[in-house]
Amino acid sequence: MSLPSCTSMRAIFALILCAFCPVVLLGQVTEEPINHAVDPGFEDGTAFTDVGSGAPGWNNWTTFDVFVDDYMPHTGTYSATLPETFSQNYQEVGYGQWVTGLVPDATYVMTAFASIDYYDPNDSMQWGLYIGVQNFGRDKVQTIVFDYEFTPVILLFTMGADCTGADIWAWRGPGGEARSDDYGVWDYHNYLVNADFETNDFTGWxxxxxxxxxxxxxxxxxxxxxxxxxxxxxxxxxxxxxxxxxxxxxxxxxxxxxxxxxxxxxxxxxxxxxxxxxxxxxxxxxxxxxxxxxxxxxxxxxxxxxxxxxxxxxxxxxxxxxxDAPGAADVSRHRTETLPDAFTLQQNYPNPFNSETTIRYELDAAGQVNLAVYDVTGQLVQTLVHDWQSAGSQQVRWDGRDAAAQPLSSGVYILRLQVTTLAGLAQRTRKMTLLQ
CATH class of the missing domain: 2.60.120.260 (Galactose-binding domain-like)
Structure with a gap:
């Protein structure tokens, strides 16, 4: 007895779900990652005047004033500036924010933009700007910035088993002014597919x-x-x-x-x-x-x-x-995509094509999708998609090669899209012209 495939199990589950939950889905909601930092761009404009004080959510860690000014923001109106300190007395300056509401054992991405006014690598008492995160139940994570223009900082950290908060901070020892802006503590979300290649193939690429x-x-x-x-x-x-x-x-x-x-x-x-x-x-x-x-x-x-x-x-x-995009509402971290109201297969573009062409299609319902290329005799030459896909717009590129990665000869080829949904089987075809 053979076990059903993952795809057939999905179909069985979908049938069971529909039998008990007669709900019509009008849109597909995609979660956007949440920024847990408060006043991440210092747009409140409040200065760090005393130890423990600062913009909403932020705290001054030293006796030096930390400026929030409009001299050189990365975006918006304001950024935070650590003042110049001197190597003779080994003076330090810094600030931070205790970020709450995090989930134990979850992974987050800390982001920021930072720059320094000057740095002398020959002076052992000159420091760059340190940006980091700590007190989250594991070893602190940090980087150092030596750039004179705003440069992106991206740090990954995973919460401890019993921790729900973390300190994000900027700090430097002796040196010139240093600026930072646009902080973020984001729910981990990688927009790339197979970003670490652990599928052991080029899935997604x-x-x-x-x-x-x-x-x-x-x-x-x-x-x-x-x-x-x-x-x-x-x-x-x-x-x-x-x-x-x-x-x-x-x-x-x-x-x-x-x-x-x-x-x-x-x-x-x-x-x-x-x-x-x-x-x-x-x-x-x-x-x-x-x-x-x-x-x-x-x-x-x-x-x-x-x-x-x-x-x-x-x-x-x-x-x-x-x-976030300008004007994005903080209270809503969702984006609703309008689903297609019909099952369509668009003409590939460009057509005719030489090295590569793009194929786009729309699914008005989730189902098992098979997208394949045939020659004019009806012989299968390449399967481009064979997978369960959600409703929505899809696209795939074809390089004019067969299943053995061999270049095909010039000619007309038939593109066939089949999708099996709860409503049954639907099919669309297009002709493509390959010019080698």
């Missing part, structure tokens, strides 16, 4: 010229990482359903095999200029970048790429929220 592979030899963490082999290559993932005007951060770890080689990872096609990290180190090196979505953009493309040289590795990518 599209890779170019088939010069990339999964390796167990050089992971940053876990058991798997990706490697671009000798020569040119790369891969990318398109992230859907981002919020126009919101700011997101990206963290990643990458390295090259040989000194003198170079690779890049970053984000593009989000409504503004490409943002990337140049990889030249032969040990895994962390990078943090940020990007703000265009006013009418809801997708962004994350990539890892090199054009020549030896192997290059990457692992443990994270794309997280850093700043």
């Amino acid at each position: 599209d890779y170019w010229n088939y010069n990339s592979a999964i390796t167990a030899d050089e992971p940053h963490s876990g058991t798997s990482a990706t490697v671009i082999l000798d020569g040119e290559g790369g891969f990318a993932q398109l992230i859907p359903n981002l919020l126009p005007g919101a700011t997101y951060g990206m963290k990643g770890f990458a390295k090259v095999a040989n000194e003198g080689d170079m690779a890049w990872w970053g984000v593009k096609n989000y409504g503004s200029d490409q943002v990337d990290v140049e990889v030249t180190q032969t040990d895994y090196t962390e990078g943090n970048i940020s990007f703000t979505m265009g006013a009418e953009n809801t997708t962004a493309e994350v990539f890892f790429w090199k054009e020549s040289g030896g192997q290059a590795y990457c692992d443990d990518f994270l794309v997280c929220k850093m700043i």
Whole structure:
């Protein structure tokens, strides 16, 4: 006796659920991560005048005044400034916020933007700006900022078994003024699929010229990482359903095999200029970048790429929220997506195509989806999707290759979309023209 597949079990469960719960779903609600920090951008404008005082939620940790001013905010009107301190007396200055309402054993993302006025690496008493989180039941997590322009800070931390709060803070020893703004303590949510490649394949990713592979030899963490082999290559993932005007951060770890080689990872096609990290180190090196979505953009493309040289590795990518979109209501952290009212298969674009084409379709109900390509004789050449999918808009890209990853010859191919829902089987077809 064979056990039913996960897909068939989902269908059985759906039938049982519908039998007992005759509810019509009019929209699909997507949870947005919550920022647990109070007054994260200091927009209240309250200064830190005395020890223990400050903007709502914030506390001055030292006897020095911490300024909240409009001189150089990252966004909005205000930012917080740590004043200049002097090395002769080893003076320190800092502030923090006790963030409450966190969940034991849950993982959170702390974010901020920070900069310093100057830093002299030859002066042993000159300090950068430390940003961190502590008192959450485990070892503190921190980073140090030496940049003269606002740079993104992205830190992950997991709460202790009995803890429901954490201290976020900014601190420095002797040195010039230091600024920070736009703090966040977010529920953990990675907008990338298979960001650590632990599926041991390229699920969620599209890779170019088939010069990339999964390796167990050089992971940053876990058991798997990706490697671009000798020569040119790369891969990318398109992230859907981002919020126009919101700011997101990206963290990643990458390295090259040989000194003198170079690779890049970053984000593009989000409504503004490409943002990337140049990889030249032969040990895994962390990078943090940020990007703000265009006013009418809801997708962004994350990539890892090199054009020549030896192997290059990457692992443990994270794309997280850093700043809510302007005007986003704090009381509502949901986004409602209007579901399609019909089952449709759009014409692929471009068509005719040479190297790659995009296929979009809409599901008006959840079901088992099969999207496949056939030649004109009816022979199956490639299955693009075979999975249970929720109602909504979907898209997939096809590179004109068969199931064995071999390039197909020029000609007309038939695209067939089938979906099995509680209402039965539905089918749509389109013709595509491949020009090699």
